[in-house]
Amino acid sequence: MNRTDDVDARSIAVIGMACRLPGADGPDELWDLLRDGVDATSETPPERYDVDSLHSERPGPGMIGSRRAGYLAGMADFDAEFFGMSATEAVELDPQQRLLLMTAWDALEDAGRRPEELAGTRTGVFVGNARADYLELRFREGLQSVTASQLNNFRSLLPARLSYFLDLRGPSVLIDTACSSSLVAVHSAVQSLRVRESPLALVAGVNLALRPDEGVMMTQAGALAADGRSKFADAAADGHTPGDAVGVVVLKRLADALTDGDRIRAVIEGSAVGNDGRTSASVLNPSKTGQVEVLRWAYEDAGVSPADVDFVEAHGAGSPVLDALEITALGEVLGEDRPSDRPLLVGSVKTNIGHAEAAGGIAGLIKTVLCLEHGQVPQSLHLDTATPQVDWDQLPVLVPEKLHDLPDHGRLCRAGVSGQGSSSLNAHVVVRQADPRPAVATKKTAGRPYLLPLSARTPEALAALCRAYTAYLGADGPGTAFPLRDICYSAAVRRQHHEHRLAVVASSHEEMAAALGGAGESQGRKRTPRKLAEAVELYRKGGTVDWKATSGEPGRFVPLPGYPWQTKRYWPDGEREERTGDLADWVLREHARTTYDDDSTLVDVGIDSLAKLRIIVELSQQTGHEVDPEELGGLRTVGALREWIRATEARTA
Template sequence: MKSSTAEVQGRAVAVIGMACRLPGADDPDQLWEVLRDGLDATSETPADRYDVEALYSPTAGPGTIASRRAGYVRGMADFDAEFFGVSAAEAVELDPQQRLLLMATWEALEDAGQLPSALAGTRTGVYVGAARSDFLEEQYRRGLSAVNASAFHNYRSLLAARVSHAFDLRGPSVVLDTACSSSLTAVHSAVLSLRAGETRLAIAAGVNLLLRPDEGVLMTQAGTLAADGRVKFGDAAADGFTPSDGLGVVILKPLRQAIADGDRIRAVISGSAVGNDGQSSESVLTPSLAGQVDVLRWAYEDAGISPADVDFVEAHGSGSPTLDPLELTALGQVLGEGRPADRPVIVGSVKSNIGHAEAAGGLAGVIKTVLALEHGQVPPTLNVTTHNPKVAWDRLPLAMASGLHELPAVGRPAVAGVSGQGSSALNAHVVLRQGETLATRRAAAQTPGAEGADGEVYLLTLSARSIPALQSLVRSYVDYLSPGGRGAEYPLGDICFSAATRRQHHAFRLAVLGTSREELIAALSDPARPLEPELAALPLAAVAEQYRRGHDVRWESVFGPDHLYVQLPNYPWQTKRYWPGERVVETSERGGDLAVTVLREHARSASPDYSDGALLSEMGIDSLARVRILLRLAADHGYEVEAEELAQLRTVGDFRNWLHVLEAQAA
């Protein structure tokens, strides 16, 4: 190896947080259940995507699609617009890829224990792999007369910019499109940025939503779509891929910094590489064995790891009868050098569970691999009945993950690779090793059974941006702290420390005291109940009251130095469905006041003031919102007015009086 151990360790990057939206899984924990249990999360194409029955044909005729199935995420149109200061009108017109990416990024930062307020204004980087603009294309399809300025917000190049703007991140903000290797290329770019010191924290993501059938029709004509809608990687019956929705986000930080900051090290990226096939292939769209071999060698050289030490590979694994044999051959050639005959590389593909998430497929593979390293298990790859005869299985040290495999105990952290290949001829490979496993995490935690034995009192803080969200969060914490809940494996001191120091604090707050889980659950269930006199007299009760009143608290004076950051419940989104042509129904319309109805739809602030003296600018009624208001008034009421008239209005009262004039003129 060209790199010394110290140099490699110094370049290592920690994966400290993850989030996802994948078929059958709204978060990584649900994804692990899908993988562990060997579930097929693909499904029939729902009607809100397109009419698959009108297009389906078992023969590849013009304008037809060969499969009824694909992989679809739940709640594709759902979004918590108020949380992100987006008006209802903006949310309806905003690409759901952007909406889901915003929520998943927040979840990944929470998982990493990184406060968005602390990141604001910093040189944090955002790298997004994406190749689809289906929502924008659908806007254009409605006709040129339907196109308005809101379409600017849906250009694919703004996916990363939307995240950077929402979180006030000042570092690189880049969208990468290398087709199906896009999100792995995003990870590679983020790693390079962290190593160079350009950024101290990086967000790498991939996003892909199937909103139109065009590419399915194209793949049918090309013969690359699986007829039964199932990916059969490594199997003799492999006949193409099954497309799927997908969104994944990982939070990356230099390993040394993550250790110093007390972050949870979910896995470590030791190295990565990308490379184009160049003229080693016959054409741009023809895969190359040489190109894949090169990238594998470069990645392990970069990682300072012998390919013979790799325990598991999450393959690109698309189920293509052409690509699969090449990929497996390349893996066998590189990872087989110097490998003991009795220790083959376990190979798998998440695509057999969820379909091929295309530009986000690499991130889905990374998240699966991190979970496998944490659990010490490789989940099964589905749909393998007869091994592909075009692969020299007898000569290549490869084993398909046919069941739930335990990673071998070899006296070192397990090593895994993740591969991605794009129709852009760009190959990518990321090398990961184990960070904290579930076993080491539990061992680091104190035994929770002795909690409260010495009369120690715990302070638990919760907050949200609305009363309903806070109520939902309370229910989540009750489940979390109850017997059998995820929090049962963590000490109460670590839970309370994490909630106070590793969560963003919002306007609506709750703080409860107790000496045990049972007491905290009781306090959460009845927060209005007065404290017992002995608790009320404690200095900690004053801290709780200070927090409830919205004041800043010096948490370092409340918690000692010997606490660990542990996983907590995620923020409970208060979502609504936003989709073109569908009116978002509000629970209250203020007695039918048209001014309030219209302004509520376009206001960006979470709790706007609708009194006459309130400024339109303070509730986010900017020039684009004014255009939307004019379009709404024209469509719903037939009011034809000039933009200059609306631009001259400053307050809600001005707007209300202006509407009264329009109503009178129309009458």
């Protein structure tokens, strides 16, 4: 197949990514897990549901056939203060939304995109999701527990919450095609970028299983692995194991990314989606015809010969029927004209972390980008005997049982990522390695001082960030791989600047690490040039620094330590602060989003109409009497609210 003339112009760069997966709190940790062949699934924790009362090795109605799945650690942990939320708001908000907010921020930092620069732009948000378990759990508590706050947890609010917080004005779309949702979200974002509807896109997949219903249903359907392990392509495959996942990738037109000096992690050359139609026995039955068509459409869109693809991250859930059908379809399309000595490597991240359902595709894409960056494909776990339902001798396909190097054939390596939904909606994305970053001729800068600015939302977070940078710049830290100039440039120009700040000046990695080790007390040099000293003082006072004038020659964007989240557990299980002392002070602690004094307006501290509804309910519960909402609605300041609460409490005493 000849490449179309405009394929490079239509290509999309992956410039950032972040994830929270079982056993991996970020892409680097995910690669370690994959490289080491770790199975990150575990027994169901009691905070999800009582697995002891539901599990049976020979399950009947209402029972679940497996004790294991892939679970996120700290699922309820959130930095509410960073996002301007009160404790009450955080508890009431679906943890899927909370984790998406933090993971999206991580992805933007990885991409070197300052959120303040995206505000007001047509940046798009595309989220794949199929669950609203937190909302369903609240509804199950009974109609008396249903309040207006549940409006915040409808699934359409997943992308909307992110767009609202970052003030993004482009498409903000929830996509639900079951297990192909997040790959369909990638496809949708690619189309939006290509037609210039969006200059940048955040694409996410989110999945948190908080209740056992789907597990019971899948058990009855014979689709849940009894041992809680997804055994892709194995003769003993008996179904999948569910998994949590939150993943975000940042996409941008390749030409724009090159122009803007972004770090390109991989390139999406093409994609396709398609439904099986009536090519199978029923809407729930997989179809080889539908999969073959989507594969051909994707490589036609990419302008790439399927024979030139080196690796495919399969849907690979561990279904004895679906696995064999998928491998056969891959062999038919990608095996055509393929040299016999270069088999197609096919693997599945689901064997490591479980099947993340609507977020499974984004987890697979992140794994694929990591494989292309490292030039290796990890083993697929739990493969003891290859399934006899595949004619392996006739298909040039290999499921790796050890860490494989990608072939060196004088060109960039390519990969595909597949997703299939019970909606019969198939998706496939074509990805290639990024071109090596060209060397940049620079002036010798040994001994030249540079300014490193660091900031955070709280003093505690700033101290944690100092420690992270000290390790990053230390003798064994990853920062030693990058010039100090590029590190300081990236921190100055490619990171958001918060209210708590420090800045240090040094001329070497060691000197900078030593200065940070003193929490910025020392500037790292006995003699700091006047221009840098003035910039340090201005920055520490919260001023806006002209980084171009300060830094001189521009640097390159390089990876930096991420924001150190200061999380607390937010869950409706008694962790909420108990009322102590003055009722008015307790209400303000629970509902105010910012610091305040008596003259602060309620609007400025985040006590809006929804918060006032919560306050009415809580005061009624605390006092045992009805509260007049009109009286509360007429209050403007914190002091007025404080006096009104005390008066209300006195009247009902």
